[in-house]
Amino acid sequence: MTQLPPPKLSQLSRTLELFRSFQKPLFLRLSKLKRVSISKSLLIVCFIGLAFFMLLPIIFLFNNAFKPMNELFLFPPTIWVKEPTMRNFEQLFLHAGAAVVPFTRYLFNSVFVVFLSLVVVILVSTMAGYVLSKHRFHFKGLILSMIMLSLMFAPETVAIPRYLIVSSLGITNTYLAHILPFIASPVAVFLMKQFIDQIPDALIEAAKLDGANDLYIFTRIMIPLAAPAVATISIITFQAVYLDIEGSTLYTTKETMKTIGFYVSSLTINLQNSVAGQSMAAAAALLMFIPNLIMFLLFQRKMIQTMLHSGVK
């Protein structure tokens, strides 16, 4: 049997490596390693501090709701609650129980309106975003520039003309009055268009060659692929509709058609000045905030993904 020649080259390189590692003093290598980790850990500590600062309002909101009366009026206001109590919630539910319209009615209205608007807005803005991104037709530039412009226009300034339209459509005191004004959301369409822009055209062309029509492409290709954007739109729309009080104050006069957002805001506005109301307002603020937080925690990853892709809120 012939013996294989020993792997000289690799051995050589290994010894070289060993030698080189010895050349550098041990303490220097270690210090370099340590320096990197120190700066990184410093950065992490900084970020944790900042993150705490970002979380501060939420912590405050949670603590405030459980503060007893004497702590609510401390100056300067404290963040942490010292003696947590459920009294604020008790008071809130007692107050709600004494109202003419039961609390559950507001809740039902809100859930119904939010659910319907979510479905409609997602459908409408995905359709619009899809054709704006992948189809040719007239006035595309005009529509896009109008979307950009209307992003800047504050909704408060057009409250009166909106009211006129709602009343001339004859939908005051219906659920439609809550839903219709939100359908044409410029933000949602803009976001959708930006997101669909980065879905390759080749995918659609391939589907077309295989004989898919536009409806099939839209339902089977576009909506699944645009799921992150859909999640983002859901969050934005949910917030807008859920917190909206315009629909309840302007477009509806019947108390039974108003939403929970209106109920809470009327509670807080009426009671803000009174001492007793302050505690209820704190509890109500927390109750209003929790669904938002849940939505965010559910969709947060997808939302960040969409923002990273489409660049703009």
Added chain:
Amino acid sequence: MSRQKGYWSFRLKDYGTGYLFMLPWAIGFSAFVGFPVGWSLFNSFNNVRLTNDGFKYEWVGLENFRRVLTEDNIYPIQLLTYFQEMLLIIPLILIFSFFVSLLLNQRLPGRSLIRAIFFLPVIFATGQVLMELFGQGAGKLPFIAQYNLDGVIREFVGPRIAEPLLNVLSKAVIILWYSGVQILIFIAGYQTISRSVYEAIRIDGATPWESFWKITLPGMIPFIGLNAIFTVVDLFTFPFNPVMYTVRDNMFRPQTGYGYASAQAWMYFLLILFLLGAVLWITYRSVIKRGGFR
């Protein structure tokens, strides 16, 4: 002939789907956004009075705008103060979010969690919750009141500048909360600069400091511009905007009326458009100077 017909039917089909898909949104948009905005523009040139049989319009041309500028003793000052404040806040938000995103772009343990936390304010930075927080005094920095800083500031820089400065300080929390989206946009921007450029400049012997100034910053200019625009728009529709309060008040006051309020709103709008134009122009210029769009 038939070929042309086929072409037209193809065009119609192609365009038709576009229109069909666009239709629901277009109807909603024109009814609830387009028409109201146009109507408010029309109103700003009219004297609108509410009578028993609906609105009465009286064409007055630019009279409303003249009255806002010359007769009103609250609105122009408010507009100017707010504008000053915005000019201070916007760079602060941009710088803050730029550096935070720069640091967040590095590999860190728990990076996605930190990103999520920084993005969190976006969900409560709208409307109701924010109002609630401010109503309960969560938005203020406690040390300003504690160390009586506002008196010191007033003494040193004079009341004219102190006013917006103090407003900014009291909104320091807002600045942090409002940079969530900006940070994300910047992080998205960093992905557009390819790694090979950094490698090349490192081989050429540049320090990280130099590579930041020569590569990162120039590459990010379009995104800084985008963020500036976004911030302007965001602050414009800010719920605590004192200008919007005045406009809303005037809207339902019989002496001034909707026409006058519309004129005010449109003046505000024009100011913002001017600011946006300036931002766009600066961005465009600095991009051109660096050798055009990439």
